[in-house]
Amino acid sequence: MGPEHAEPAAGRVLVVACGNTLRGDDAVGSEIAELLAAELEGAGVLLIVTDQLLPELAEDASRSRRVVFVDAAADRPAGSVGVEAVTVGAESFEPGAALSPAVRSAIPSAARAVLAAVRAGPWRSADA
Numbered sequence: 001m002g003p004e005h006a007e008p009a010a011g012r013v014l015v016v017a018c019g020n021t022l023r024g025d026d027a028v029g030s031e032i033a034e035l036l037a038a039e040l041e042g043a044g045v046l047l048i049v050t051d052q053l054l055p056e057l058a059e060d061a062s063r064s065r066r067v068v069f070v071d072a073a074a075d076r077p078a079g080s081v082g083v084e085a086v087t088v089g090a091e092s093f094e095p096g097a098a099l100s101p102a103v104r105s106a107i108p109s110a111a112r113a114v115l116a117a118v119r120a121g122p123w124r125s126a127d128a
Contacts, residue, residue: 013118014064015040016057017049018071024097025078025090028107029070031099032088035111045118068117070110078102083113 017033019026033049040047046060061067068086076082076089079102088110091100 012064013045014060014067015045015047015114015118016053016061016067016069017047018051018053018069020051022095024092024094025088025100025103026072026093027099028072028088028090028103028110031104031107032070032111032114035107036114039115040118043118066118066120068114070114072103079106081106081110081113083117086110086114086117 015033015036017029019029021027021030030049033047037047046064048057048060050057070086071088072090072093073082073087074090074093076087078089078091078100080089081087082089088103088106090103
């Protein structure tokens with residue numbers, strides 16, 4: 001799946017939800033994007049869902065006042081949420097696997113972290 005572009009990103013917040021929906025916990029970005037799509041619509045946010053980061057995203061990112069990345073992270077404990085890049089710790093990237101219980105239970109917390117990052121003023125790094 002390639003990027004889904006809703007409208008030009010100039011001056012808007014860009015949310016990039018990344019991950020392969022066919023590889024277990026790597027699908028968490030897409031799951032979070034699906035949960036937030038209706039809430040972000042009309043809020044000055046361009047939501048892009050993609051299997052991987054692509055050079056084509058650079059133009060939208062360069063014209064955005066803030067970019068929030070949502071992705072699975074193999075280097076975090078499963079189910080933990082980091083807001084510096086809105087990552088969710090993952091434990092399984094096996095082809096055909098479903099989301100692990102720890103990652104599935106982290107989706108609401110990660111969605112709140114994305115909303116907070118979209119609405120935030122100057123960026124601060126912390127854990128949710």
